[in-house]
Amino acid sequence: MEATQMSKKRKFVADGVFFVELNEVLTRELAEDGYSGVEVRVTPMRTKIIIRATSTQNVLGEKGRRIRELTSVVQKRFKFHENSVELYDEKAESLRYKLLGGLAVRRACYSVLRFVMENGAKGCELKNTSTLLSDTFFSAKDIVIIHSPKEEEAFRPALAPAEVEVEV
Known part of the structure; x- marks a missing residue:
């Protein structure tokens, strides 16, 4: 997200479009890992994206490789500057995955x-x-x-x- 001057209406619309597109990208990428939602926290220095999923180990990947890949995908897709976006994962309880597990x-x-x-x-x-x-x-x-x-x-x-x- 570029740091340009825009009206409040355009800012709200741009934030909503960003959230929807980010949610769509993460839903496609993390569907089998129990992805349940995303939270975006914007600070002046960097943007923190918190991914909620039932299996956090799969989101992190081996030695944190997958979360780094997701970070680079988000940086390139949404044109963030280098090291201005961070992805975190958070444990989410899911009734669906418990029932499917038997x-x-x-x-x-x-x-x-x-x-x-x-x-x-x-x-x-x-x-x-x-x-x-x-x-x-x-x-x-x-x-x-x-x-x-x-x-x-x-x-x-x-x-x-x-x-x-x-x-x-």
Whole structure:
């Protein structure tokens, strides 16, 4: 991303296009490694790109070779200056890969629920409505319930619900 003067509208559009293209490149490259998302942090000196995947060892590669290759691909594709972009990997829990690996539905859901709650979520709810083997329906909840109206008003903007569907 070039350091030129542009309007705020163009900047937002350029950032969005950059994010979409980066996500597409990483999705194609890291699909079998459990790629689940990317986060971009821009600082004045360099841009940090954090890749979330279920198997971080595969993203790093042998002696960090693959992450260096990805860094050079991103540098060339998006015209970054030398040493101005850094790629990091971060562990992401994936229910899909646990289920494809043959883990029991209940055990997989509870491990993902525990992972989410240990990483600072206020609440999490998982629902499985598939008809795999014997588990016809399974639901797991771990939610912080706010009772006081004042506390609820204070927390309401910070608690944005998210919904993700997983197809196996």
